Amino acid sequence: MSKVVLVTGSSSGIGKETAKIFAEQGWNVIATMRDPAKDTELAGIANVYLARLDVQERKSIGSAIAQGIERFGRIDVLINNAGYGQFGVFEGTGDAQIKQQFDVNVIGVMNTIKAILPHFRENRAGTILNVSSGAGKFTLPLISLYAASKFALEGFSEALSHELDGLNIKVKIIEPGGTATNFSAVSNDALSETVKIDDYDPFVNAAGKMFQDMRNFSLVTARSVAELIYEAATDGTDTLRYSIGNDDFNARMNARKELDDQEYVNFIRSGYRKYL
Known part of the structure; x- marks a missing residue:
């Protein structure tokens, strides 16, 4: 019997490519999104x-999980892909935006995860993949809220992997970076502050130039992340973290691993201080 995967955030990007790859490999796929009526591609796959x-x-x-189980009989893998990033100076960000980022x-x-765990416990099997980000391992200016949410996701996922180990339920973390779906879109025009504070302008301009440097690297496709x-x-392994990204992303991930703490901080700061 074909295995079954549920993917959140399947309307575009990594989520859509993930749904397509699993379907191509013979899996039954529950592709979820906020508005399925807008889909023009996945609905045509048998x-x-x-x-x-x-x-x-x-x-x-709960409804999506129940519908998926009714349709295919079970769910074997949950992929938590839905997410987004708030970009901008923290002081200018409104309370509603902060709440939404973490919500x-x-x-x-x-x-x-809480909604699907009873099903996984009943089956004594299941795999949970949480799509994090390089921003779950290293920080950059203007993404304080996004990084905070991904750091929280990584800590939660790692601890949960131990908690579920005795139930044969695996938890894994995917860390994409330098992809065509994330930081490449960051610019001064994409800031999500509620209130603009002029004192930050020199820093915001410098950080914008740093992000432009990042966009000059070749990008990793959503298809590659989905693979x-x-x-x-x-x-079939117990590996917790899987990373994929471009050369700039890999340099930052390696700096986080190889440099001592202050050396790493100085390395990140050098990326925007040269433009101040």
């Missing part, structure tokens, strides 16, 4: 079932 799931609505989470990237993931997600879901 072994893909579309379901509405908004990670900020607990009722929709989507952290609380939404937790609620989805890594499929590998993580099917490799």
Whole structure:
């Protein structure tokens, strides 16, 4: 019997490519998104079932899981891909934006996992893949909220992997970076502050130039990230973290691992201080 995967955030980017790859490999796929009516591609694939799931609505989470189990009989893998990034100076960010960043990237993931765990416990099997980011391992200016949410997701995922170990339920973390779906879109025009504070302008301009430097590197495609997600879901190992990114991303990940703490901080600061 074909295995079954549920993917959140399947409307575009990494989520859509992940749903397609699993379907191509013969899996039954529950592709979830906030508005399935807008899909123009996945609905045409025979072994893909579309379901509405908004990670900020607990009722929709439970409904999507129940629909998937009714359609395919079980769920073997959950991929928490839905998420987004708030970019901008923290002081200028409103309370509602702060709450939404954590509601989507952290609380939404937790609620989805909590909703599926009874099914996994009953089966004494299951795999949970949480899509994090390089920003779950290293920080950059203007992404304080996004990095905070991904650091929280990584800590939660790692601890949960121990908690579920005795139940034969695996937890894995995917860390993409330098992809065509994330930091490449960051610019001064994409800042999400509620209030603009002029005192930050020199820093924001310098950070914008740093992000431009990052965009000059070749980008990793959503398809490549999806291929890594499929590998993580099917490799049969207890590996916790899987990373993929471009050369700039790899340099920052290696700096985090190899430099002492202050050397690493100085390395990150050098990226924008040269433009101040």
